[in-house]
Amino acid sequence: MSDRTFLPSLAIVSVLAGVLLVAAAHAQSTAAARPPRAESRGGPAPSLARPTSPAKAPNADGFLQRWLLLEPIAVSGQLTDSAVQTAVKTADFPDQLTVIPRDGDIVSVGNTKVGWHAVDTIGYNVNLYHFAYALKRPTSNVLFWVVTIVNAPRELSGVRLAIGSNAASVWWVNGKEVIGLYNERQTVIDDGVSKRLTLKQGPNVIRAAIVNAGGHTDFCARFLDDQDRPLKGITVSVISPSTTEGSAK
Amino acid sequence: MNRALCGLCATAVLLVSPLMALDGDIGMHDPSTVVVHDGKFYAYGTGNGLPISMSDDGWTWRRAGTLMQAVPGGRPGPDVLARGGNNTWAPDLIRSGDKYFVYYSAPGTQPKAAIGLLVGKTLDPSSSDYKWEDSGPVVWSDGVEDSNAIDPGVFRDPTNGSLWLTYGSYFGYIRLVELNPKTGKRLYPERKPINIAINGEASIMIFRDGWYYLLVTHGSCCAGANSSYNIRMGRAKKVTGPFIDNMGIDMLQGGGKLFLGSGGRYVGPGHFGLLDLGDGVQKFSCHYEADLDRGGISVLDIRPLLWRDGWPVAGENFKEGTYQIESVRTGTALELAVQGTPVGGLRGRGGRGGAAAAGGTPIPAQDAAQVSANWPSGAVDVRMSPYMLQAQQKWTVAPVANAGGYPGSPYFKITIAGTDRALTATDDQELAVLATFSGRPEQLWRIDQLTDGTYRVMPKTTPNSSAPLALSAIGSSTPTLARFTPDNDRQRWLFKTP
Numbered sequence: 001m002s003d004r005t006f007l008p009s010l011a012i013v014s015v016l017a018g019v020l021l022v023a024a025a026h027a028q029s030t031a032a033a034r035p036p037r038a039e040s041r042g043g044p045a046p047s048l049a050r051p052t053s054p055a056k057a058p059n060a061d062g063f064l065q066r067w068l069l070l071e072p073i074a075v076s077g078q079l080t081d082s083a084v085q086t087a088v089k090t091a092d093f094p095d096q097l098t099v100i101p102r103d104g105d106i107v108s109v110g111n112t113k114v115g116w117h118a119v120d121t122i123g124y125n126v127n128l129y130h131f132a133y134a135l136k137r138p139t140s141n142v143l144f145w146v147v148t149i150v151n152a153p154r155e156l157s158g159v160r161l162a163i164g165s166n167a168a169s170v171w172w173v174n175g176k177e178v179i180g181l182y183n184e185r186q187t188v189i190d191d192g193v194s195k196r197l198t199l200k201q202g203p204n205v206i207r208a209a210i211v212n213a214g215g216h217t218d219f220c221a222r223f224l225d226d227q228d229r230p231l232k233g234i235t236v237s238v239i240s241p242s243t244t245e246g247s248a249k
Numbered sequence: 250m251n252r253a254l255c256g257l258c259a260t261a262v263l264l265v266s267p268l269m270a271l272d273g274d275i276g277m278h279d280p281s282t283v284v285v286h287d288g289k290f291y292a293y294g295t296g297n298g299l300p301i302s303m304s305d306d307g308w309t310w311r312r313a314g315t316l317m318q319a320v321p322g323g324r325p326g327p328d329v330l331a332r333g334g335n336n337t338w339a340p341d342l343i344r345s346g347d348k349y350f351v352y353y354s355a356p357g358t359q360p361k362a363a364i365g366l367l368v369g370k371t372l373d374p375s376s377s378d379y380k381w382e383d384s385g386p387v388v389w390s391d392g393v394e395d396s397n398a399i400d401p402g403v404f405r406d407p408t409n410g411s412l413w414l415t416y417g418s419y420f421g422y423i424r425l426v427e428l429n430p431k432t433g434k435r436l437y438p439e440r441k442p443i444n445i446a447i448n449g450e451a452s453i454m455i456f457r458d459g460w461y462y463l464l465v466t467h468g469s470c471c472a473g474a475n476s477s478y479n480i481r482m483g484r485a486k487k488v489t490g491p492f493i494d495n496m497g498i499d500m501l502q503g504g505g506k507l508f509l510g511s512g513g514r515y516v517g518p519g520h521f522g523l524l525d526l527g528d529g530v531q532k533f534s535c536h537y538e539a540d541l542d543r544g545g546i547s548v549l550d551i552r553p554l555l556w557r558d559g560w561p562v563a564g565e566n567f568k569e570g571t572y573q574i575e576s577v578r579t580g581t582a583l584e585l586a587v588q589g590t591p592v593g594g595l596r597g598r599g600g601r602g603g604a605a606a607a608g609g610t611p612i613p614a615q616d617a618a619q620v621s622a623n624w625p626s627g628a629v630d631v632r633m634s635p636y637m638l639q640a641q642q643k644w645t646v647a648p649v650a651n652a653g654g655y656p657g658s659p660y661f662k663i664t665i666a667g668t669d670r671a672l673t674a675t676d677d678q679e680l681a682v683l684a685t686f687s688g689r690p691e692q693l694w695r696i697d698q699l700t701d702g703t704y705r706v707m708p709k710t711t712p713n714s715s716a717p718l719a720l721s722a723i724g725s726s727t728p729t730l731a732r733f734t735p736d737n738d739r740q741r742w743l744f745k746t747p
Contacts, residue, residue, distance in 0.1 A: 080588050081587070081588040082588055160723070162723075162724055164725075179727075181726060182588070183634075188725050190723070190724040190725065190727075191724055191725040191726050191727075192724055192725075192726045192727055193723045193724035193726075193727035193729070194727075195677065195679050195729070196677065196678070196679070224723075228723060228731070
């Protein structure tokens with residue numbers, strides 16, 4: 001199996017070092033309630049791979065390539081400002097705007113159970129269509145929750161989160177909503193850019209909800225420094241920190 | 250008078266004529282190049298003693314006496330009077346080292362004339378260093394030769410720092426001599442001046458991208474709205490010419506591509522001067538023989554200088570109107586961050602294959618009154634989206650009276666069309682639209698046309714920042730304020746008529 005082949009598997013999770021073992025144990029505890037995993041239902045996601053290291057630097061252009069993705073949740077697929085805001089503010093599962101999930105965690109949305117999956121993307125973007133298709137999940141009229149942890153070596157002020165998404169999306173940094181993109185759209189690098197914000201030293205929680213009406217769906221995200229260059233010196237992990245989310249400045 | 254009518258009066262008072270050439274006391278003929286000294290703008294013109302015009306911002310001008318008031322004797326020196334005469338016309342000036350050189354016309358009975366030189370250290374009449382010394386005549390014409398030595402234009406060659414003077418008026422040739430950058434006098438007085446053009450006056454040179462451009466005013470002057478003054482040009486690869494126009498005709502044989510003629514409410518532009526403000530922003534000064542909005546008097550103006558296909562082009566100062574504001578970087582349009590409504594409401598396209606091609610009722614344009622009922626009443630974010638002809642994407646740009654300005658224009662307010670919701674620079678150097686226009690400096694906008702015809706948009710001031718910031722497309726959907734960088738498109742904007 002190639003490292004670039006996304007095959008969500010607890011067996012593979014078990015090879016991850018350190019804290020990931022904790023995540024695996026956590027996942028095993030809920031295994032009985034988990035939905036079938038991708039290898040038993042669909043094909044591989046060619047653009048996604050399992051994380052094999054505790055942390056990952058952004059790529060040369062600053063894109064964050066490690067994420068936790070929640071399997072898609074059915075929504076109306078309306079993409080107007082108000083419809084998307086309603087969708088992301090509707091409580092689908094407990095603590096959806098504050099939870100820091102672990103790979104393998106399962107949540108219940110109505111009568112459906114959906115799981116969180118840790119992925120590394122080989123591209124600048126995260127292909128949610130690949131992700132859902134591999135799991136034989138719907139790709140239309142769906143909402144994807146995604147979370148990652150950005151570790152800053154020191155407090156970094158004047159930075160901006162810059163994202164693109166297909167289709168609409170809403171983004172939070174350390175619990176504060178910082179960007180919303182609405183209507184049918186394709187992923188464009190730096191489509192939506194937050195106002196200047198401060199990343200605190202240590203872990204910072206980046207969270208987004210991407211709403212797709214139909215067709216392809218993906219997103220990309222990076223931080224820009226105070227000169228609008230890709231932010232250097234940060235790392236990305238999906239290892240749950242012990243801290244809870246704070247507020248972005 | 251009821252309150253509604255008073256409100257209309259207030260609005261009318263706030264607006265100034267969008268066509269007005271500068272503000273204040275701008276009556277002037279044969280202006281010099283406009284020069285910025287210690288943050289103030291100076292221009293000098295024809296008249297008794299060479300009248301001084303100055304401005305704190307380049308928009309509102311005032312008179313400040315005459316140059317000759319600071320010259321010993323109060324008039325041209327005896328050598329200038331002997332070579333030319335006692336008139337004082339059409340000066341030009343340049344800074345060289347720590348000195349300013351002012352060249353002025355001192356004609357007698359033309360074409361007997363001389364060009365005199367005044368040397369000083371400062372342009373500020375209130376400075377203790379302020380004085381002008383007469384350095385005598387630089388060039389002259391004896392009344393017989395093919396020259397009329399008036400209308401100096403001084404030029405520094407940026408390729409080597411050499412200094413040059415062009416001069417002349419109709420009788421005979423426009424001539425060129427090299428100057429000594431230390432003294433302002435001729436560097437090689439023994440050499441014959443070089444003939445470079447005919448058929449004009451008010452000559453001056455500028456340089457760009459390896460080309461020397463000679464701008465010369467053609468036509469007739471000094472007859473108000475009956476003046477045919479117009480500015481023409483040729484270009485050369487050498488400072489000494491030959492200056493060839495767009496059709497290959499030498500300006501020595503009457504060639505000259507039109508740079509600026511009469512238009513709008515202005516008759517007879519002449520006496521080009523370059524005002525380079527840096528950061529890729531260039532303007533030019535000129536006078537109009539007749540400003541029809543000011544009773545036909547001759548006035549100073551400052552306008553954008555554009556470049557196209559290797560030639561300078563006269564831009565126009567920003568005009569009041571309603572626009573979509575489009576980012577050159579992204580092609581998306583500035584909008585109030587509210588949910589848009591399709592123009593005409595949700596409707597189909599009339600079936601596949603153009604089933605409805607034969608007809609359909611025209612859909613009226615969308616305005617704020619139709620769709621703003623659900624817009625938030627307070628401050629609203631600003632974002633960018635594809636232009637969809639929607640009300641939240643249409644901005645009215647209007648000049649604000651008594652709020653100052655910048656070279657060529659007053660400050661503007663930028664509001665959502667049909668509302669008082671005003672674009673505002675915020676405390677965190679971002680943007681918002683506030684519910685009302687208050688006149689605060691963060692709601693006053695400077696709109697400079699850049700040399701490529703696009704626009705730079707800057708708040709008069711930004712709270713908590715001393716830096717000059719410009720409207721910047723940091724992403725396809727996100728505007729902000731950032732330092733202007735002339736070498737990319739993020740801060741270039743188009744104002745398109747909806």
